Amino acid sequence: MNLTLFTDYSLRTLIYLGSLEGQQKASLEQIANAYGISHHHLVRVGQRLAKLGLIRTLRGRNGGIELAKEPADISIGWLVRELEENMNLVDCFSGEQMCVIQGACGLQGMLAAALQAYLHVLDRYTLADVIRNRSAFLKLLARAPERLP
Known part of the structure; x- marks a missing residue:
């Protein structure tokens, strides 16, 4: 079974947000750049994740998106069922x-x-299981895809 790109990008978005320390926020642009994927695709992903109550969108100068639930409360199985049409x-x-x-x-x-x-x-x-090694994620995600070997 292949997961759709939509589900893949949704998981990547949650991994990115879950890897951030504390109450940090990110923009969809930052996430798109970190993974080298289309910002346009992530807009739809962000809308769906917000509708599912998994992320919060915050507007304004200090805006961005953040997890709305603890990583331990986000079931991977539930998420796949919700996203795969x-x-x-x-x-x-x-x-x-x-x-x-x-x-x-x-x-x-x-x-x-x-x-x-x-x-x-x-x-x-859960998402917490996926992001156990947050420091490794942060190091890898900080590197722009065009600089990867």
């Missing part, structure tokens, strides 16, 4: 008759069980 591993998951062997094939059940196992594993982790 299509978790259908194969066409027959859609409920429509799309395959001539649908109904006789056992693959659909096996893949459904595999997807549930995948999500169950992600449910065991």
Whole structure:
């Protein structure tokens, strides 16, 4: 299963914010530059993360975005479920008759069980687990992508 770029960028945004020390804020521009990704894409990501209550947006001179929850309270499994619009591993998951062997094939059940196992594993982790080594993240994120070897 491939996660969409939207989910990838959402995770990266939360990792960036979670790696900041104290009550520091960041801008979407800073995050886009740190990862070498499109600022335009991050605007949509920021809107969705704010709607989910995961980040706060603050306007003005000292504005930016910050986590609205503690990293330990942000479940990776929940986040993937919220952000991924299509978790259908194969066409027959859609409920429509799309395959001539649908109904006789056992693959659909096996893949459904595999997807549930995948999500169950992600449910065991939070953003805090992802960013355990904050100092390493901060060092890596401080380097502009064009300066990477």
